[in-house]
Amino acid sequence: MAEGASPLTVDAVMRIVLMGRKGSGRSSSGNSILGENRFTEQECELSEGQTQIGHRRVHVLDCPDVLDPDVDKEKLQEQLLSACSAGLSSVLLVVPLVKKLENEQEMLEFIKDLFGPEVLKCIMILVTHEDEDEARVSQLLQQKVNVDLQQLLTECGTKYHCINNKRRSEEQRIHLLQKIEGLMKENRGKLVKRRRGSMGSFVNFSGL
Ligand SMILES: Nc1nc2c(ncn2[C@@H]2O[C@H](COP(=O)(O)OP(=O)(O)OP(=O)(O)O)[C@@H](O)[C@H]2O)c(=O)[nH]1
Numbered sequence: 001m002a003e004g005a006s007p008l009t010v011d012a013v014m015r016i017v018l019m020g021r022k023g024s025g026r027s028s029s030g031n032s033i034l035g036e037n038r039f040t041e042q043e044c045e046l047s048e049g050q051t052q053i054g055h056r057r058v059h060v061l062d063c064p065d066v067l068d069p070d071v072d073k074e075k076l077q078e079q080l081l082s083a084c085s086a087g088l089s090s091v092l093l094v095v096p097l098v099k100k101l102e103n104e105q106e107m108l109e110f111i112k113d114l115f116g117p118e119v120l121k122c123i124m125i126l127v128t129h130e131d132e133d134e135a136r137v138s139q140l141l142q143q144k145v146n147v148d149l150q151q152l153l154t155e156c157g158t159k160y161h162c163i164n165n166k167r168r169s170e171e172q173r174i175h176l177l178q179k180i181e182g183l184m185k186e187n188r189g190k191l192v193k194r195r196r197g198s199m200g201s202f203v204n205f206s207g208l
């Protein structure tokens with residue numbers, strides 16, 4: 001167990017952060033997870049929604065595009081660390097499939113810089129738009145034109161999930177949450193806590 005880690009206890013809270021560029025589908029994905037239209041307006045600050053799904057309390061954080069010049073990066077960093085100080089189950093990097101990648105790699109660097117490299121264990125690419133299924137998406141990923149996306153995925157341990165926000169369903173929601181539960185289980189025992197600067201806040205990446 002990493003230095004500074006405390007004994008593990010099963011936590012019934014799942015905390016999911018949605019990140020991605022403008023218009024990628026973060027809010028829609030958050031709403032699909034919550035099963036309600038919680039996130040509406042484009043906001044320049046972090047916004048949070050919660051719901052109870054079975055034994056789990058699910059917290060969803062809709063993060064503005066961190067590379068948007070109108071967003072106060074410093075403030076956002078503080079908000080993210082504070083919101084995740086009790087645990088972080090997964091960061092979903094939302095990528096609209098058929099649009100060319102733009103600054104997702106830079107966004108990944110931002111995430112790693114903020115939470116530390118261990119965060120890669122709980123990052124998953126969330127593919128939105130075009131409403132493809134996973135088989136079709138894996139085909140697309142093998143195409144040479146998608147080399148940037150392949151690289152991004154490789155860095156995230158080839159963890160991805162497809163969501164169709166135009167056709168919300170309980171099945172789809174449960175499928176995604178099960179994948180995140182899988183990540184939480186995998187990260188169990190690899191608890192890493194990171195102190196951030198003078199703030200002294202800790203982030204428990206395993207979410208346990
Ligand atoms: N076809 C399709 N459209 C989607 C999907 N997800 C989101 N959209 C559409 O994409 C547009 C942007 O979605 P949002 O959820 O607002 O994206 P966002 O990342 O929150 O955008 P901003 O907060 O404005 O930066 C909307 O018109 C959505 O209806 C999807 O899975 N399939």
Ligand SMILES: [Mg+2]
Pocket residue numbers: 026027028039040041042043062
């Ligand atoms: Mg939004």
